Amino acid sequence: MAPVFRSLLNVGQRLPTQASPASFAGRFLLLEKFNNGIRPRPNNPLATYTEVSAPYRPEADSFSLPVYTLSKKNCVIYPSAILDEDLRKFYVNGTTVKFAVHPQVASDGNVENIPAITQFPVENLEVTATSSSRTVAVLKTPEEVLPDHFVKLHFPYQITRSVRHLERRKLEHSVTVTDELAKSALCKSEKSFAFFPESLGIVFGQGEQSWGYLIREMTPYPRSPENRMIVPLFALYTPSSKLQEDQKLIIEELIEKSGQDPEAYLLENIYFPILKNWAAVFLQTGVLLEAHGQNTCFEFDDQGKFKRIVFRDFDTHVNKEIRDKNGLSMSGFNPYEVFSRAVDDGSHFSLIYDQAMKVPFDKLADFAEKRYKIPRAKLQEKCRSFLKDVFPGGCAYFPTSRKVYNYAPGVLKVGQKAKLVTTTDEPVWR
Ligand SMILES: Nc1ncnc2c1ncn2[C@@H]1O[C@H](COP(=O)(O)OP(=O)(O)OP(=O)(O)O)[C@@H](O)[C@H]1O
Numbered sequence: 001m002a003p004v005f006r007s008l009l010n011v012g013q014r015l016p017t018q019a020s021p022a023s024f025a026g027r028f029l030l031l032e033k034f035n036n037g038i039r040p041r042p043n044n045p046l047a048t049y050t051e052v053s054a055p056y057r058p059e060a061d062s063f064s065l066p067v068y069t070l071s072k073k074n075c076v077i078y079p080s081a082i083l084d085e086d087l088r089k090f091y092v093n094g095t096t097v098k099f100a101v102h103p104q105v106a107s108d109g110n111v112e113n114i115p116a117i118t119q120f121p122v123e124n125l126e127v128t129a130t131s132s133s134r135t136v137a138v139l140k141t142p143e144e145v146l147p148d149h150f151v152k153l154h155f156p157y158q159i160t161r162s163v164r165h166l167e168r169r170k171l172e173h174s175v176t177v178t179d180e181l182a183k184s185a186l187c188k189s190e191k192s193f194a195f196f197p198e199s200l201g202i203v204f205g206q207g208e209q210s211w212g213y214l215i216r217e218m219t220p221y222p223r224s225p226e227n228r229m230i231v232p233l234f235a236l237y238t239p240s241s242k243l244q245e246d247q248k249l250i251i252e253e254l255i256e257k258s259g260q261d262p263e264a265y266l267l268e269n270i271y272f273p274i275l276k277n278w279a280a281v282f283l284q285t286g287v288l289l290e291a292h293g294q295n296t297c298f299e300f301d302d303q304g305k306f307k308r309i310v311f312r313d314f315d316t317h318v319n320k321e322i323r324d325k326n327g328l329s330m331s332g333f334n335p336y337e338v339f340s341r342a343v344d345d346g347s348h349f350s351l352i353y354d355q356a357m358k359v360p361f362d363k364l365a366d367f368a369e370k371r372y373k374i375p376r377a378k379l380q381e382k383c384r385s386f387l388k389d390v391f392p393g394g395c396a397y398f399p400t401s402r403k404v405y406n407y408a409p410g411v412l413k414v415g416q417k418a419k420l421v422t423t424t425d426e427p428v429w430r
């Protein structure tokens with residue numbers, strides 16, 4: 001069997017009517033579905049917990065996503081300034097909107113508003129689940145050929161630690177983050193920065209608890225004229241669960257193809273671009289991206305050369321002090337996601353950096369140690385020093401105790417909100 005990376009070369013940009021494995025989207029989606037490597041971890045026994053029914057899980061085939069035709073006046077619409085016009089016309093059309101509901105939710109009459117929504121005319125899109133399960137990629141619409149895109153869905157059941165709601169305030173927040181990133185100086189000046197626009201949110205009803213769905217475009221922004229391929233961070237170091245025999249990891253193929261020293265390759269193409277862009281986004285916009293293995297993607301050209309980091313998932317924390325200092329408005333953000341140093345002791349920063357981002361950092365270091373005998377301490381030391389340069393004043397946001405935070409042990413139970421506590425562990429990647 002050909003190594004995964006070789007089969008990823010030669011990408012196209014638009015999804016035709018169906019994502020064949022040979023298309024740009026098809027290759028990206030294969031990685032989403034079979035290279036996510038989600039496994040229980042000692043400090044997260046719920047890492048594989050899911051209430052998603054088997055036909056809708058990442059490893060399952062495509063399925064039908066019901067979209068109901070609702071009157072525009074019963075909905076609230078959040079369009080981004082950079083929303084693709086073809087997508088806008090498809091989902092918001094004159095006096096009606098198309099309203100997507102996860103099929104597991106559509107068949108649960110106990111979910112608020114389901115009886116009211118499902119009485120309206122329905123059509124189906126063919127979709128397939130991505131690694132997060134509740135975000136799906138659209139493969140086929142009844143008529144039109146649309147730009148590649150995902151639909152992130154309200155899913156009021158638990159996946160890993162969280163119940164995956166998508167209420168009005170989250171939708172407005174994600175679209176606001178999209179617009180703030182698109183307007184940032186970083187977006188214009190930093191060649192290695194990109195993101196998947198979360199460019200249209202539609203909510204049924206007007207109340208605060210009303211919920212809806214989000215369109216996430218699959219074409220990274222800023223839009224690039226070249227053919228590129230996208231690899232989720234987790235897929236760099238996770239073997240495909242589809243291929244039985246010994247397979248080379250994508251990261252190993254990339255290193256070999258580059259002809260570069262492995263340590264230099266890993267630092268310059270993986271660790272440093274993540275750190276640089278993650279810190280710059282925070283310092284410029286106050287948006288604290290949760291750049292873990294699933295929310296961070298890499299864009300390569302058709303020769304396998306690193307081009308850009310592509311971030312996704314804008315259900316993020318936002319720091320008020322940074323926005324005030326930079327003269328930026330707080331309008332459109334979810335109040336539950338806004339934090340300031342005055343009330344936050346660094347716990348959320350620690351959870352995102354010392355826990356969520358540490359997982360892929362450690363996995364890459366495991367690989368580097370095993371395959372090339374690169375001591376992990378050396379990678380950590382270089383990242384610490386790089387972070388100091390790209391995140392000046394960063395220590396003001398991490399816990400003053402110099403200890404890392406985590407969820408309290410023993411409270412990671414289904415249906416319970418886990419408490420954040422300080423630990424005795426020292427941070428290793430900062
Ligand atoms: N390697 C991985 N690392 C982290 N999460 C993973 C990985 N593989 C799959 N996942 C899944 O991705 C989801 C990560 O949670 P997160 O809150 O970032 O996503 P989400 O908001 O539900 O969806 P999306 O990222 O599509 O916006 C979880 O459902 C988790 O099970």
Ligand SMILES: [Mg+2]
Nearest residue numbers: 132294295313
């Ligand atoms: Mg995510």
